[in-house]
Amino acid sequence: MTDTFSFKVHATDGTARTGAISTPRGEIRTPAFMPVGTVATVKGIYPEQVRATGADILLGNTYHLMLRPSAERVAKLGGLHKFMRWERPILTDSGGFQVMSLSGLRKITEKGVTFRSHVDGALHEMTPERSIEIQGLLGADIQMQLDECVSLPCEEAEAERAMRLSLRWAERSKKAFELQPKGRALYGIVQGGAVPRLRIESARELAAMDFPGYSIGGLAVGEPQEVMLDMIETVEPHLPKEKPRYLMGVGTPDDMLEAVARGIDMFDCVMPTRSGRHALAFTRFGRINLKNARHAEDSRPLDEESDCPALRDYSRAYLHHLVRCEEMLGAMLISWANLHYYQDLMRGIRGAIAEGRFEDFRRETKEGWARGDIPRLA
Amino acid sequence: MTDTFSFKVHATDGTARTGAISTPRGEIRTPAFMPVGTVATVKGIYPEQVRATGADILLGNTYHLMLRPSAERVAKLGGLHKFMRWERPILTDSGGFQVMSLSGLRKITEKGVTFRSHVDGALHEMTPERSIEIQGLLGADIQMQLDECVSLPCEEAEAERAMRLSLRWAERSKKAFELQPKGRALYGIVQGGAVPRLRIESARELAAMDFPGYSIGGLAVGEPQEVMLDMIETVEPHLPKEKPRYLMGVGTPDDMLEAVARGIDMFDCVMPTRSGRHALAFTRFGRINLKNARHAEDSRPLDEESDCPALRDYSRAYLHHLVRCEEMLGAMLISWANLHYYQDLMRGIRGAIAEGRFEDFRRETKEGWARGDIPRLA
Numbered sequence: 001m002t003d004t005f006s007f008k009v010h011a012t013d014g015t016a017r018t019g020a021i022s023t024p025r026g027e028i029r030t031p032a033f034m035p036v037g038t039v040a041t042v043k044g045i046y047p048e049q050v051r052a053t054g055a056d057i058l059l060g061n062t063y064h065l066m067l068r069p070s071a072e073r074v075a076k077l078g079g080l081h082k083f084m085r086w087e088r089p090i091l092t093d094s095g096g097f098q099v100m101s102l103s104g105l106r107k108i109t110e111k112g113v114t115f116r117s118h119v120d121g122a123l124h125e126m127t128p129e130r131s132i133e134i135q136g137l138l139g140a141d142i143q144m145q146l147d148e149c150v151s152l153p154c155e156e157a158e159a160e161r162a163m164r165l166s167l168r169w170a171e172r173s174k175k176a177f178e179l180q181p182k183g184r185a186l187y188g189i190v191q192g193g194a195v196p197r198l199r200i201e202s203a204r205e206l207a208a209m210d211f212p213g214y215s216i217g218g219l220a221v222g223e224p225q226e227v228m229l230d231m232i233e234t235v236e237p238h239l240p241k242e243k244p245r246y247l248m249g250v251g252t253p254d255d256m257l258e259a260v261a262r263g264i265d266m267f268d269c270v271m272p273t274r275s276g277r278h279a280l281a282f283t284r285f286g287r288i289n290l291k292n293a294r295h296a297e298d299s300r301p302l303d304e305e306s307d308c309p310a311l312r313d314y315s316r317a318y319l320h321h322l323v324r325c326e327e328m329l330g331a332m333l334i335s336w337a338n339l340h341y342y343q344d345l346m347r348g349i350r351g352a353i354a355e356g357r358f359e360d361f362r363r364e365t366k367e368g369w370a371r372g373d374i375p376r377l378a
Numbered sequence: 379m380t381d382t383f384s385f386k387v388h389a390t391d392g393t394a395r396t397g398a399i400s401t402p403r404g405e406i407r408t409p410a411f412m413p414v415g416t417v418a419t420v421k422g423i424y425p426e427q428v429r430a431t432g433a434d435i436l437l438g439n440t441y442h443l444m445l446r447p448s449a450e451r452v453a454k455l456g457g458l459h460k461f462m463r464w465e466r467p468i469l470t471d472s473g474g475f476q477v478m479s480l481s482g483l484r485k486i487t488e489k490g491v492t493f494r495s496h497v498d499g500a501l502h503e504m505t506p507e508r509s510i511e512i513q514g515l516l517g518a519d520i521q522m523q524l525d526e527c528v529s530l531p532c533e534e535a536e537a538e539r540a541m542r543l544s545l546r547w548a549e550r551s552k553k554a555f556e557l558q559p560k561g562r563a564l565y566g567i568v569q570g571g572a573v574p575r576l577r578i579e580s581a582r583e584l585a586a587m588d589f590p591g592y593s594i595g596g597l598a599v600g601e602p603q604e605v606m607l608d609m610i611e612t613v614e615p616h617l618p619k620e621k622p623r624y625l626m627g628v629g630t631p632d633d634m635l636e637a638v639a640r641g642i643d644m645f646d647c648v649m650p651t652r653s654g655r656h657a658l659a660f661t662r663f664g665r666i667n668l669k670n671a672r673h674a675e676d677s678r679p680l681d682e683e684s685d686c687p688a689l690r691d692y693s694r695a696y697l698h699h700l701v702r703c704e705e706m707l708g709a710m711l712i713s714w715a716n717l718h719y720y721q722d723l724m725r726g727i728r729g730a731i732a733e734g735r736f737e738d739f740r741r742e743t744k745e746g747w748a749r750g751d752i753p754r755l756a
């Protein structure tokens with residue numbers, strides 16, 4: 001254990017890297033996938049199970065937690081880790097993205113954002129300082145600056161305005177963060193829409209501020225994968241090599257493979273659990289829709305070679321039945337299977353980079369998805 | 379292990395008894411509480427967890443399973459035990475009760491019941507023979523005769539008609555059951571509404587047919603507890619002492635204590651899981667409503683002395699938060715806690731009877747409930 005936040009790259013393979021982030025609450029092996037625990041729970045999974053899939057760190061949503069149960073209440077109860085029974089690292093977003101996507105009437109000024117709660121309509125104000133205060137009350141190990149995220153496609157002038165505002169908010173977030181205990185880290189967030197010039201300026205300015213880590217925000221907001229990957233390639237050379245890079249809100253297994261190839265170290269996404277609640281499993285055979293009647297009499301598990309009970313021990317017929325009956329256990333099992341597969345993929349990626357065979361791993365993994373599911377039972 | 383079905387009373391204390399039912403799939407310690415796995419899942423709980431609470435046997439609902447995924451499909455997939463990953467004993471009801479309470483337009487004749495599925499409106503016919511065939515296809519270890527259950531209060535003539543029809547269906551069910559493999563058991567069901575004369579006649583006639591076990595049906599259908607207990611007292615002397623007695627669909631912890639005192643050996647009820655989904659916990663302190671704001675900042679668990687993680691390791695504040703946010707994990711944890719408490723209660727009951735201190739146990743348990751929850755945090 002350490003009492004500081006640090007990052008070490010252990011091996012590189014092309015632009016891909018593997019390493020570890022050290023924090024007082026434990027190590028985060030990178031590339032890392034962070035399951036999303038929106039309101040202090042990874043939906044439908046016990047915390048011990050999340051850990052057993054191989055997750056080193058969770059993500060909590062500042063916007064949701066500030067509304068329910070509130071940062072002050074979480075602090076009073078001993079912090080988010082204790083509250084949700086997850087003693088390892090937690091990363092929180094700034095709340096900005098959800099304020100802008102989920103809340104009612106909102107108004108952005110230089111000072112911050114005012115918005116109405118989607119839960120009860122109450123008026124709230126979010127400033128860079130308040131976002132950091134909330135993340136501090138939650139006790140997050142890795143915190144995000146408040147930023148303004150524009151949706152894509154976006155006018156260049158609008159992307160530029162939001163990017164520059166985000167840079168000024170980065171400065172203010174950094175200053176506010178100085179009040180926090182040592183061992184935590186604040187990440188700056190690269191913005192700039194789909195405009196290379198703006199993305200580069202954002203990355204350079206943030207690099208000059210010397211954050212302990214960098215996020216790439218404003219992607220995975222509906223644009224084609226190609227645009228997202230182009231933006232990563234544009235930004236990557238301008239980010240310090242010795243700092244972790246976090247691609248926010250991404251993504252599909254394929255997105256992650258491609259982003260790792262372009263130098264990304266951290267990911268988060270609701271996809272494994274959200275898809276799990278909608279009967280869609282991610283596996284080494286690609287996506288499997290358990291609603292499909294082809295599974296109705298199939299006594300085989302999703303993946304008989306997996307070491308995850310959800311993938312190995314329950315028949316497709318049973319999963320299909322649970323889904324059809326809208327039983328909780330269906331959502332629980334498929335979410336579990338997906339979280340496990342996402343972590344399996346990260347384990348595979350880390351091992352392949354360490355052994356200098358990432359390109360082979362990427363190709364073989366994609367071939368597996370392309371071959372598709374095991375043949376139907378005769 | 380044994381290849382036959384048998385029951386042995388190990389100790390009695392007043393009319394209360396403790397013992398064990400032996401089946402080829404394992405032993406059922408009595409008094410036993412059977413969690414309900416309506417459509418082949420105990421809602422929100424993994425099968426390993428159900429077992430770990432101390433359950434020796436589950437109940438499956440014939441009506442639900444015949445509609446989805448169908449008895450024929452379950453049989454094709456290797457039977458209900460394999461399908462739902464529960465290798466210990468399973469009891470199935472006859473489907474009659476749910477046909478009469480859940481299905482659409484239904485018509486009862488001497489032959490059986492025709493009804494429309496509540497799922498898709500399809501027309502089905504249920505006869506005593508078909509019910510036993512379905513239960514056999516599911517592979518149930520303990521099966522129920524088809525009966526007609528009247529709601530209470532009920533005209534005496536109507537209760538008498540239904541009771542006599544149920545006796546004739548008992549004969550037909552018994553005959554149909556002869557086709558099944560050895561080691562399984564069929565229970566006759568005592569009916570007769572709230573009329574002592576009819577209940578006694580029903581019990582005597584069924585006893586004369588020599589079933590391996592006896593159910594008391596048509597209670598816990600909305601009548602006062604006193605009526606239910608009176609009917610048990612009325613019936614009990616007419617049931618063979620060497621056969622297990624199952625009080626169907628019961629009940630609250632208090633109902634079970636009182637029914638055990640009157641000679642009942644088996645129970646099933648959806649209450650632990652249904653209440654779990656509605657934020658109501660059953661504990662040694664009585665009922666605790668986790669929706670209540672008194673828990674919002676209470677860092678104490680439901681019961682710090684429990685050996686169940688759901689009762690011991692999660693704070694009331696966290697459970698309250700999960701319930702408020704309608705998170706699956708809230709339903710999962712409170713259902714788990716309730717199933718555990720129900721089994722704790724049965725463990726306590728069995729131990730107390732074995733040691734001849736059932737009356738003390740009953741009094742102390744009720745005193746605990748009456749004292750209520752631990753005092754509010756200052």
Ligand SMILES: [Zn+2]
Nearest residue numbers: 306307308344
């Ligand atoms: Zn695995």
Ligand SMILES: [Zn+2]
Nearest residue numbers: 684685686722
């Ligand atoms: Zn216990």
